Amino acid sequence: MIAHNPRSLDNRDIWQQAAGALDNGVIAGEEYHRIREAYPFELYAPNVFIRIGLFLLTALAVACGVGLSELIAGWNNGLLILWSLICYCSLELFIRRKRIYRAGIDDALLWMATLLLFYGVILLIPRVPDNLSSGLILLLATWGMLRYADRVMALVAYCALMKLIFHFLVMHGPFGSAVIPIVFMAVSIVAYLLFTRLPARESLRHYRTCLLLLTVAALLSFYLSVNYYVVQHIDPSMRVRDESAPVALGWLWWAFTGIVPVAYIGQGIRRKDAILLWTGLVLTACTVFTIRYYYHVLPAEVAMIIAGCILVIGAYAFTRYLRIPRNGFTSDAPDEPHLLQKLPVESLIMAETFKSVPSQPSDQSGRFGGGSGGGAGAGGTY
């Protein structure tokens, strides 16, 4: 199914394991090089910056090619589909002949082929029903995921699936609309169970990153399907009514809105699962915003100060407490470097966080508090 040579991908995985062992000082450089010779990896997989550059250039070349042919032929939708086929064939050729793997060229060609085919088909049909367009996206993105293990395609496919279910339910009148949250919940649960079980299969080993992202998507979609605000706004028949209109089973959705993030965090800690933990942390913020949207309990600044104090004191206390590892937890830095640490993006992010456009130099230091404190991110550690 997968376009790339599976043995090469396996060898790459072995290299990475060996590199981890090398970094931990378990094996020597000599052993590492012997492993690399025994398991050759011949695919062309360049550095991330080269990948970005190649992506931009390929997309530019294809876009200009489409533009040139449309200019010569006058506007013609069939040309979009033709170009999509050209992109797809060159993608397959590049992978087979040049053995490129996540090189930017293949990413750009895959996305251009998908987008051109989608718009080519959509523009051919005068009035496209919503479910047809989501069905088409689902089809194309699923293919992109299965054939090239493209991670963004996996997420697009999941969103398209949800959208397709949504349109299907809305078509079936008020009853269909009323059960949207329940159906979404059920789908998310099934998806989560599926996506967490599948990586264990050896035959699906090349899709593990895709499945990881899909797990996160399933966790998020479960929360979104029970969030009070979303429940209130997703039902098309409810949209005309005002915000204070009660929602059927309102207490249930409120309970879910509050419990789900806490449950994620709790499970994340119990199972030592970073995915659940991080999703839970992000969703806690969503819950806080949802509650504040409906109930203005405290003035914003007082709420911010209280929450800030709790967070600072809590994080400080936990960091001190876990300095000596307890129950398998530690507050020390992990062995594997964080993904962001490898990129020189930090200083740019910092600069963006502190940005201001002074018309007079004097304004620069005259800024008031606001969103200061920013960008500490990985502070002097990289």
Add this chain to the structure above:
Amino acid sequence: MRIAVLKKLHDEGLISESALQQVEILESRRLFSLYWELRLLLYLGVLLLTSGLGILVYKHIDTIGHQAVLAFIAIITAACFYYCFRKSPGFSRKKVRVADPFFDYILLLGCLSLLIFLGYLQYQYDVFGDHYGTATFVPMVILFFTAYYFDHLGALSLAITNLAAWAGIAITPLSILKAGNFSDSHLIFTGIALGAVLLTTGELSLKRGLKPHFEMTYANFGLHLFFIAGLAGLFTYDGTYVLWWLGLTLAAWFLYTQAFRRRSFYFIVAVILYAYIALSYVIVHLLSNMSTRDNTPAYLGLLYFIFSAGGLAILFVRLSQKLKAHDRP
């Protein structure tokens, strides 16, 4: 490290028995690190707390009084710097490691509250009067000192931003693009000069061994500032655009050879793309001045982009293969 993979390697005789045992011990002792989670929470907490306090002060400025607010900010700043001086092992030309996990955050908080303090003084009491230069020069010096003494990249970024403010421009790339102030000749020349100064400083830090790890930050700011200002010059000065293009291309060539020697993919890609933008501008400019009635310039332009993008892509592939000989996947 996955045991199954390493076991297989051991069975094939590629790694030794003791290595495998070591891996097994390491993996069984592996801890679940909450380092990033706790840092994120701490960071969010600091953000919420400072913004909440800021809004509170802003709303009640009439009842609290300026002196009280100033005194409060001064106490925070002093406390932060006191803490940092106590914890810091002192100045070193190399990278300094501080064991304390809160050090970076407290230093950052101190720097920010210092900036707020000085800004407040200037805004309310006009301490520096109309000497805007001094008003930005003083915090800049303090920030550079902080960055070098405590070895903090965040403080260094703040200091460079302040340096640019002192020189009279907004340094963050997005605001340069958004403001679209390409026509201001003063800004263009300041930007080019400052970019060159930053690039040179980065080079010198590396050569003299004075905080060599700061080089990346200097070069990053310097490179983007230099090329954005240079491209702005190219777009603005219609009469001398060939000279601007020549200058940019020469600078790009020089920086490219430097980046190549250092095997920095990031700088190689950035420099080549900037040079490509400059070249494309000149080509489009020439084509748009062609005196024909039909679509020939549009055809030629599109053809140029197709072939140049393809050619550049091939160049990228060749370059990365050349550089990758010593790389790990």
